[in-house]
Amino acid sequence: MVAVLLAVVSGCTTTGGGAPDTGKDGRATLRGITLPSWYRTDYDSPAADRYLRGIRATGARWITLTPTWYQNRVTDSGMHTTEETASDASVRRIARRAHALGLKVMIKPHVDLPGDQDRAGIAPRDRHAWFAAYRRFLTHYADLAADTGTEQLAVGTELAGVSGDTAAWKQVVAEVREHYDGPLTYAANYDEYRRVRFWKDLDVIGIDAYWPLSGTPTTDPARLRRAWRPIRAELAAFAREQGRRVLFTEAGYVSQRGATTAPYSWTVSDRAAPGEQAAAYRALLDSFTGRDWWAGVCWWMWDDWPDSGETPARLAYTPHGKPAEAVLREKWGPAQGTR
Template sequence: MTWGWTGVRATWSTPEAADSMRLMREAGVTWTAVAFGALQATAQSTEIDVDAQPTVTDDEVRWAIREAKSLGMKVCLKPVVNVADGTWRAFIGFFDQAVPGEPSWAEWFASYTRFLLRYAAIAEAEGCELFCIGCEMVQADGREAEWRALIEELRAVYSGPITYNCDKYQEDRLSWWDAVDVISSSGYYPTGTWTEHLDRIGGVVERAGKPFFFMEAGCPSREGSPARPNDWTLEGAPSERAQADYYREMFVACEQREWMRGFMLWDWPAVLYSPDEAASNDDYCVFAKEAEAVVREHYLRRRPDPPA
């Protein structure tokens, strides 16, 4: 389960956050992605402001890792870059060839490398079992040389396994899966389409010879969301049943694939709504909803092997 997104300063390292993580563990979760975001101003900016609000502090990151481990969970640290003006990070991009006076991929990757090295050092010091080096960076995915250079620098700091969270539909488009230890993606696939997409992903896994899991997967508890599970803005009435049915379908489809190693479901916030608010909450979190029982039953029955 992904915990803590988006990583708002002063919402971690609190009694409420500790309760949130404990309740997540009670749902059968054995691995958590501690996820948070730092901001760059626009999709064409080249500086990532790690220390500015609302990004959580390094001490808060360390607290979350230690809290998860104290509850018996393994941890994937997942630092993510977001765009302050609301543009999805998949659109971060620059000219293919550098132009004098214009922002460039070289400048951006230099800043992004500093960003990740900072948290790779924390992941190493705190004994994180996995480190995620990016999330849904679709425009950046094609910069193979830069990613390989970045990974080489990270391995000098972090000794554990590394994964990259590509976006849905992109699993068979990356050319540098051999550089990471674990393949992962965002599995927000529409209801009724799991077979075709798992067939496609299975080919990638076989060719790469790497473990695979869904670094993100899930569905809002909202009418219509199973057909567009990646769309958190979709209008519809709250529906616990729609979310639960989506999870059942996803779990049944995925457990038939021997290469499938698990999920980091999306998501579980640091500040939870109360149980009596669950029926009216139409977001991704499954706490106190019908889908939580589906997740717990699946996780406690399967006890999947770790992804690395």
């Protein structure tokens, strides 16, 4: 198991001028940024190569890809592709491009609902049928991950309405392992991870780390670091209890006033606050880098695709061209080589 856990974060040890990215035992941490897709051909966009180069220039060593299937109602018994689902061919091509640039890849398939409905509310009327459909969905991406040499796969994302069905998830994980030999995680929401009971079937604990850190807007990293302390202690204890490292499968902040009060929200404010976003990036990396039990972070997210963003870039989650990107470059160091 130690070898597997090392494989999860191998190749991410390059350091720049900032803090080291390894724990005291020498295990590396994952330095990643998510490149989501919102449409069938997003990953084939002419912007793709520019985005990948921009991600690598931050010092990132991983990208996360998020092909998404949909179900119409929370009670549906299955999920399906739509025009908003990244095509398999486009996922293959962008994985190949990422590898050519020396980036490692995590595929993190999502199941979503129409509009602004939260996937955590999915509660199928026929759970047996839903899990049968979900296993087909996941093994499809397990095959794609194996074929593309993808270095890590997530078996689910923020499915709190069904993540308590432990036996069903154990079956999901077992079937995925028949198709894919790499490390597996599950991306639990920050208020969900303690209710997940199948962590020991996986290789690393995944948490989407959207904890509110302040009651009022702040650009003070020290204040945010203090807010992280009890959370960090809780996560360290949980990692020891489970015998697994903790990966922040997502973490991010909009560049809006009040972003740290509700990191999970795209619409905290209509006032740009890039300094608050940067302070939040700095506080998270200061708080967790070098902890032996911490496996790293995949930031949400890089740029929206041209003409697809619903949130203006100056207010969005992207750190690109903002002080938060400078924090990444400082903490992670510039791209050096391919590993």
